[in-house]
Amino acid sequence: SIFQNHFPFRPLFVNSTLKLGLEIDIDNPRELGPDLIANGVAGSKLTDTSVIIIDFGTALTFTCVEQTPQYKKIRGVSIAPGLGSAVRALGSNTAQLPHVHLSPPEKAIGTNTIHSIQSGIVLGYAGLVDSMVARLKTELPEPCKVIATGGLSSVLAEICTSFDIIDPWLTLDGLRHIFEENKPTR
DSSP, rough: OOOHHSSSSSSOOTTTTTTSSSSSSOOOOGGOHHHHHHHHHHHHOOSSSSSEEEEEESSEEEEEEEOOSSSEEEEEEEEOHHHHHHHHHHHHOOTTOOOOOOOSSSSSOOHHHHHHHHHHIIIHHHHHHHHHHHHHHHHOOOEEEEOOOOOOOOHTTTTSSOOOOETTTTHHHHHHHHHHHHHOOO
């Protein structure tokens, strides 16, 4: 690869076959993206309970880790379009709707286009997130913590009721943990 031609070491590609400190208990572990693996690893290190990691990126992902003193395993993931993707879709697929800055509106009933979009997207996604967390928790052992991560997690931090921890750098922390367990040789 180009990387290997310019640097004196081999890159480590995150996948389900590495030493992760947890099992990936889904139909096809090779389908699980490296970001979701890193989130699961980092989330399992932040708490000793089951954990749901919500990543607010291009996609909105919910990575579910079942964790007991005996085992840790990623049980599965739920995926929805991300907030930014939803706003871009509105702006590009409808001629009259502008792109708007994502921030919570003062009230749910918008009285202009920008506040109406902010209400629908930001408050709507807060409802989606809290509803999904409630459903996912019924499928995981209690207690269960919820960690929000990703650049847009701060947009919903004040209005979602289900976050226990907000860590915008969780994915990078997971990558660090995975690297430490799997340091490549030169």
